[in-house]
Amino acid sequence: MPVEQILSNARVVTAEREFMGSVLLRDGLIAAVEEGRSGLPQAQDLGGDYLLPGxxxxxxxxxxxxxxxxxxxxxxxxxxxxxxxxxxxxxxxxxxxxxxxxxxxxxxxxxxxxxxxxxxxxxxxxxxxxxxxxxxxxxxxxxxxxxxxxxxxxxxxxxxxxxxxxxxxxxxxxxxxxxxxxxxxxxxxxxxxxxxxxxxxxxxxxxxxxxxxxxxxxxxxxxxxxxxxxxxxxxxxxxxxxxxxxxxxxxxxxxxxxxxxxxxxxxxxxxxxxxxxxxxxxxxxxxxxxxxxxxxxxxxxxxxxxxxxxxxxxxxxxxxxxxxxxxxxxxxxxxxxxxxxxxxxxRGEIRVGLRADLVQARRHEGQAVIQQVWRQAKRVF
Structure with missing residues (x-):
């Protein structure tokens, strides 16, 4: 069975724009990028943080x-x-x-x-x-x-x-x-x-x-x-x-x-x-x-x-x-x-078909604070 993760309620930054959305990860790759919050119970809520390419x-x-x-x-x-x-x-x-x-x-x-x-x-x-x-x-x-x-x-x-x-x-x-x-x-x-x-x-x-x-x-x-x-x-x-x-x-x-x-x-x-x-x-x-x-x-x-x-x-x-x-x-x-x-x-951007190398980050008092990092959909930080 495919291994899937859903990262939701994130400020997704793609090559063209930023928006509140969700990203589906499957077998180490980005499988879908969508606007809006996922309603699925297994989705991980990123709390409005940035979701960036690795x-x-x-x-x-x-x-x-x-x-x-x-x-x-x-x-x-x-x-x-x-x-x-x-x-x-x-x-x-x-x-x-x-x-x-x-x-x-x-x-x-x-x-x-x-x-x-x-x-x-x-x-x-x-x-x-x-x-x-x-x-x-x-x-x-x-x-x-x-x-x-x-x-x-x-x-x-x-x-x-x-x-x-x-x-x-x-x-x-x-x-x-x-x-x-x-x-x-x-x-x-x-x-x-x-x-x-x-x-x-x-x-x-x-x-x-x-x-x-x-x-x-x-x-x-x-x-x-x-x-x-x-x-x-x-x-x-x-x-x-x-x-x-x-x-x-x-x-x-x-x-x-x-x-x-x-x-x-x-x-x-x-x-x-x-x-x-x-x-x-x-x-x-x-x-x-x-x-x-x-x-x-x-x-x-x-x-x-x-x-x-x-x-x-x-x-x-x-x-x-x-x-x-x-x-x-x-x-x-x-x-x-x-x-x-x-x-x-x-790799290098949030786009369907590329590696799921991703970073969750937020701003705090002017600093970039890393929350989570994924490499090929595996959490490494």
């Missing part, structure tokens, strides 16, 4: 915080993945692309050493059915690192890899066009002295000149051959955008200027910005504010980046600001559009 997160390094909860502390990877997963699903995220950084520029960092353990722990937990959100992998390739191409070729064989982004965090361009911001960020993050910072800058600039262009070309070609979604990162100029489009990228992560965001949007790249940028009211790097891109109509996707709970909060704030985004359009930035950009045609 959120799609394309770029989060939240797992790293659980792998290294304090300086010098290495936490067991299997435990870190499950703790990360619990935080992700509690934020309403039902599909998450865990970002693994290839090519750590931190002279004292452990990202490179942690990579194999992180990847293995995610794959094992997912295969065993222990994760509540569905986990995919996003390889963030630091093009100016000498070992990036070799590591990419090793890690891309993992079947969970579905998204690759190409970035160059060397000073004087893109995210760090202002060298003083680069100094401020990395000296504070890595506790470098002035002399160490001077040497660090010279090394990163030399590596960028030697490796970035050839790594970008090689990795982009391989991604296309494998059918992987490809993202640019921190494009700042129209020339950057045109280069990204020329490499067939579908996502523009964190463009740093209005020119780059408009150019990306015009060339068909989906513009992704940080949800914390919306919640905080601006960029921590001093670059373009996501709210400004929304006012210009060129914000397509939000990502929680380093703070999972920011994702739904930012979407709800986006719908309240002075821009062209009503609630369905704002929710699409954290569900339907990221799903499409990543090639996931089976």
């Amino acid at each position: 959120l799609i997160e394309l770029h989060t390094d939240n797992l790293e915080k659980h792998m290294s909860p304090r300086p010098g502390v290495d936490w067991p990877s299997a435990s870190a993945v499950l703790t990360h997963d619990a935080q992700i699903v509690a934020a309403g995220i039902t599909t998450v692309f865990d970002a693994l950084s290839i090519g750590d520029v931190n002279p004292r960092g452990k990202r490179m050493l942690q990579l194999p353990a992180m990847l293995d722990a995610i794959a094992r937990a997912e295969a065993a059915g222990h994760t509540r959100a569905e986990h995919r992998l996003h390889l963030r390739c630091e093009l100016c690192h000498p070992d990036t191409l070799t590591l990419y070729r090793d890690l891309v064989e993992q079947p969970l890899v579905q998204l690759v982004s190409l970035m160059d965090h060397s000073p004087g361009q893109r995210q760090f066009a202002k060298e003083e911001k680069y100094r401020e960020y990395y000296m504070g993050k890595y506790q470098l002295s002035t002399a160490e910072m001077d040497a660090f800058i010279l090394e990163q600039m030399a590596n960028s000149r030697e490796f970035s262009d050839r790594h970008r070309q090689a990795i982009a070609a391989d991604c296309h051959a494998r059918g992987l979604s490809l993202a640019s990162h921190d494009d700042a100029t129209l020339a950057h955008v045109q280069e990204s489009a020329g490499f067939g990228m579908s996502i523009a992560e964190f463009p740093t200027t209005l020119e780059a965001a408009k150019g990306s949007h015009a060339l068909g790249l989906k513009v992704l910005m940080g949800a914390p940028n919306i919640v905080r009211g601006g960029s921590h790097s001093g670059n373009i504010a996501a709210a400004e891109l929304a006012r210009e109509g060129v914000l397509d996707i939000l990502s929680s980046d380093y703070y999972p709970a920011s994702l739904l909060q930012a979407a709800l704030l986006l719908a309240e600001q002075d821009n062209g985004y009503d609630l369905p359009a704002a929710i699409a930035t954290v569900s339907r559009i990221p799903a499409q950009a990543a090639g996931l045609g089976d």
Whole structure:
């Protein structure tokens, strides 16, 4: 017999509109979406709360915080993945692309050493059915690192890899066009002295000149051959955008200027910005504010980046600001559009035939409060 559930008396948010209605779930899929309250006794009353599609997160390094909860502390990877997963699903995220950084520029960092353990722990937990959100992998390739191409070729064989982004965090361009911001960020993050910072800058600039262009070309070609979604990162100029489009990228992560965001949007790249940028009211790097891109109509996707709970909060704030985004359009930035950009045609909106990945949420004192989360009609929070 088919397994059915009815969620009723909900403020349903579809791709086109919001209305008080009911949603029928059958065998893990959305079987019906109707206006009005169900009269059937088995229907679950959601009390007028929002019923939203499960959120799609394309770029989060939240797992790293659980792998290294304090300086010098290495936490067991299997435990870190499950703790990360619990935080992700509690934020309403039902599909998450865990970002693994290839090519750590931190002279004292452990990202490179942690990579194999992180990847293995995610794959094992997912295969065993222990994760509540569905986990995919996003390889963030630091093009100016000498070992990036070799590591990419090793890690891309993992079947969970579905998204690759190409970035160059060397000073004087893109995210760090202002060298003083680069100094401020990395000296504070890595506790470098002035002399160490001077040497660090010279090394990163030399590596960028030697490796970035050839790594970008090689990795982009391989991604296309494998059918992987490809993202640019921190494009700042129209020339950057045109280069990204020329490499067939579908996502523009964190463009740093209005020119780059408009150019990306015009060339068909989906513009992704940080949800914390919306919640905080601006960029921590001093670059373009996501709210400004929304006012210009060129914000397509939000990502929680380093703070999972920011994702739904930012979407709800986006719908309240002075821009062209009503609630369905704002929710699409954290569900339907990221799903499409990543090639996931089976989820991302409340529509008959799609996966029953759903979130019940309400507003309380300006905050988004998650009540329940379903993944393929199974309650996971």
